Amino acid sequence: MNRPLHLMLIAFFVLSNCALFAQTSSLSVEKIMQDPKWMGTFPERINWGSQSKTIYFDYNPDKNPSDSLYKISVNNLDNIEKVSLAERKNMTGPYGTWNADHTKKLYTEDGALYVYDLKKDRSQQLIDLGGRLGNPTFLANENQIAFEFENNAYVFDTEDGNIEKLTKIKEEKAPEEREKKSSEKDKWLKEENLSLLQIVRKREEQDSLSKAYRKMTADPEPYTFYAGDWSVGGLQVAPKADFVTLVLMKRDRGESTNVPNYVDASGYTEDLRARSKVGDDKTEVTLAVYNIKKDTAYYVDTSKLPGIKDLPDYTKDYPDKEWEEKEREVIVSQATFSDDGSKALVNIRSKDNKDRWIALLNLEDGSLKTLDRQRDEAWIAGPGIGWSFGGGTLGWLPDNKHIYFQSEASGYSHLYVLDVNNGTKKALTEGEYEVFDPFLSKDKKSWFLTTSEVDPGERHFYKMPLMGGKMQKLTNLPGKNEVSLSPDEKYMAIRNSFSNKPWELYFKKTGSKSDAQQLTSGQSEAFKAYDWRVPKNITFKADDGAMVPARLYVPEASVKNNAAVVFVHGAGYLQNAHKWWSTYFREYMFNNMLTDLGYTVIDIDYRASSGYGRDWRTGIYRHMGGKDLSDQVDGVEYLIENYGIDPEKVGVYGGSYGGFITLMALFNEPETFKAGAALRSVTDWAHYNHGYTANILNEPTQDPIAYKRSSPIYFAEGLKGDLLIEHGMVDTNVHFQDVVRLTQRLIELGKDNWELAVYPVESHGFVEPSSWTDEYKRILKLFNESLLDK
Known part of the structure; x- marks a missing residue:
């Protein structure tokens, strides 16, 4: 029977669409998003016993409600044992302070002070004062131990048992200030x-x-340091007990936002106290020196730091505003003393995060001598650089004249040493890679460090001479190697993962050329039954010439539907186009399922991602949704040109920062993205927190231009494609208020091609499998209907 041509064509297209939707996967959203225990059990928090004979780690082969502690003996690597409760009670914790030759370790437990003797393999309680005792440290005379108790510094003499109170500090105003x-x-x-x-x-x-x-x-009263309105913390006793430094803080995080909890067990709506908004952090931090011999104290003077009054470059964009040249607020870290106690070092950050100074502290008068200044018109950060209250990688070499620290001076975070006597600075590492977590060997003749020298998407562990030189690569497994070195430095416990293989524990002798021995094998049979893809690591050229790293999932030609999905990782400063098991493991599995169904998926380490140096990190300064968004657009162009993607079939999804980019993509690049799912997304950066946002966009009252061009709510009129918004109602990080305000904006604009799905019991990181399942079933439905059902 002959049929008209137009009916035959209609039948062909119907069958074609049916074929597209008939593409299947052995994966399902329900399977992927169930309790992660279905994948197996994987080792976490690796630690060594003090005798270097036993590896301890959290593990859960029995699928209990929470992990338990397990151990493996170096003498019997094939046997994994659960640590009994009795043994656990008698264990020495992994944290503490060793003496110079690593034969004794101080630690606290239930507020009391203990010393562990390595040779005797035994702990002894030294002091129990009936309250929390903190920060114990061996002094230069190791028979003396300094510690902090009730905001004062003490010294305990282990030979005669005497305890001497070094300071008299009170968290109150001086009597004359208290008088009415x-x-x-x-x-x-x-x-x-x-x-x-x-x-x-x-x-x-x-x-x-x-x-x-x-x-x-009257007899003169002993000196008392009255802290007034400051709270006291971080007491550091110098090795000769002649000085004590103390961190003083006035914590004022501004007005908190209340997040309503509509499903509280009480049956009433209860407010959850959450953070304040950017620009509302008035916290002050300073450092004081307590001179024990002179029985007095004084504040550290930061007024003469070079560039302390420098204005940031962005002020040039506001010619009509009068900018006051004044001393900027700073945050001073705890002091770091040289081993001989003759010198002290501090790390100082400007509160606007444009400057980091490393300075010698004159203990006699509180003055500072700047040794290194790192200025960044964007913001100071990067591996080992340290944040507001910590110095990051910072300390003294054993010669008591060289300091070490990390800096992005070259564009990548590297390890430096500096002679404090003549100011000579030397880079111990250099190149287009980054250094992570360097530390001195036990004999202080070498460094151990992790770097990305082999590839930005890999991490390996090295040993290097103290003053630099050839690095010896100690790991050889592909992917990421997290090394826990035994206390005697003879062995390495390595937690390793690869793109398609979750974390497992390995063992290797330090310096051995043999392969590492796998100790755990935690994947479940259900997880191993699927052939998880190794995404293709690629780079593509952005419009401005930068080479952008990405991971690519390519479907079989027989199922390819010429549609593409862009996954945008969260956090902004995070790396995901790497070669190890992703923290976004659910999304990795979802991307595998999308690829089974014929989608081509790309996962981009856009501008602002970590792992690629200073310029990449700061590429979004004053314009979030600028280069980080154009990198997504350029990635789509790459797929169209090289993988035959239909320009009318491109979707995008992501959570948190990825949700923000998704909104910017749908609003500002509607010709590129036809559908998008924005999860727990920031819609207006003026409503996010201070610590993260002020670094990148400054403060809204100071730099409103940056906020207006970076916030999706200002661009909602550009929406043309299909938008799915999903958000937890008790999100204390990106508040539900964000999407409520955007919802009203979309309503007022008359937009009708969007949906909002809310999750009443979820905060920022979802925990319930039912919520994860609902969320991703909606995302899959969005892509199938918006990109394929055309």
Whole structure:
């Protein structure tokens, strides 16, 4: 029977669409998003026993509600044992402070101070003062131990058992500051009363004379440092116990935002206290020096730091505003003393995060001598650089004249040493890679460090001479190697993963050329049953010439549907186009399923991602949704040109920062992206937190231009494609208020091609499998209907 041509064509297209939707995967959203225990059990928090004979780690082969502690003996690597409760109670914790030759370790437990003797393999309680005792440290004379108790510094002598209180610090105002200050009215009333009443005047005069006499004849009171409105913490005792430094803080995080919890067990709506908004952080931090010999204390003087009054470059964009040149607020870290106690080092950050100074602290008067200044018109950061209250990688070499630190001076975070006597600085590592977590060997003749020298998407562990030189690569497994070195440095416990293989534990002798021995094998049979893809690591050229790293998932030609999905990782400063098991493992599995269904998926380490140096990290300064968005667009162009993607079939999804980019993509690049799912997304950066946002966009009252061009809510009128918004209602990080405001904006604009799915019991990181499942079923439906059902 002959059919008209137009009916045959209609039948062909119907069958073609049916074929597209008939593409299947052995994966399902329900399977991927169930409790992660279905994947197996994988080792976490690796630690060594103090004797270097046993590896301890958290593990859960029995699928209990939470992990348990397990161990493997170096003498029997094939046997994994669960640590008994009795053994666990008698264990020495992994954290503590060793003496110079690593034979004794101080640690606290339940507030009491203990010392562990390595040779005797035994712990002894030294002090229990009935309260929390903190920060114990061996002094230069190792028979003496300094510690902090109730905001004061003490020294315990292990030979005679005496405890000496070094400081007298009180978290209160000085007596003269506590005296009631009379108002003008009260002064007038008193003077009038004294002038009218002779007996009252006489008694007042006698009382004043008595007070003056007692003050003149009394023994001088011991010095007390009154902290006033400051809270005291971070006491550091110098190795010779002649100085103590103390961190002083006034914490004011501004007005908190209340997040309503509509499903509280009480049946009432309860407010969850959450963070304040950017620009509302008034926290102050300073450092004081307590001179024990002179029995006095003084504040560290930061007023003479070079560039302390420098204005940031962005002020040039506001020519009509009068900018006051003034001393910027700074945050001073704890002091780091040289081993001989002759010198002290501090790390100082400007609160606007444009400057980091490393300085010598003159303990006699609190003055500073700048040794290194790192200035960044964007913001100071990077591996080992340290954040507001910590110095990051910072310390002294054993010669007591060289310091070490990390800096992005070359564009990548590298390890440096500096001679404090003549200011000579030397880079111990250099190249287009980054250094992570360097530390000195036990004999202080070498460095151990992790770097990305082999590839930005890999991490390997090295040993290097103290003053630099050839690095010896100690790991050889592909992917990421997290090394826990045994206390005697003879062995390495390595937690390793690859793109399609979750974390497992390996063992290797330090310096051995043999392959590492795998100790755990945690994948479940259900997880191993699927052939998980190794994404193709690629780079493509961005419009500005930069080479952008990405991971690519390519479907079989027989199922390819010419549609593409762009996955955008969250956090901004995070790396995901690497060669190890992703923290976004659910999304990795979802991308595998999308590829089974014929989608081509690309996962881009856009501008602002970590692992690629300073310029990549700061590429979004003052314009989030600029180069980080154009990198996504250029990635799509790459797929169209090289993988035959239909320009009308491109979707995008991501959570948190990835949700923000998704909104910017749908609003500002509607010709590129036809559908998008924005999960827990920031819609207006003026409503996010201070610590993250102020680095990148400055403060909204100071730099409104940056906020207006970076916030999706200002561009909602550009929406043309299909948008799915998903958000937890008790999100204390990116508040639900964000999407409520955007929802109202979309309503007012008359947009009708969007949906909002809310999750009443979820915060920023979802925890319930049912929520994950619902969320991703909606995303899959969005892509199938918006990109394929055309």
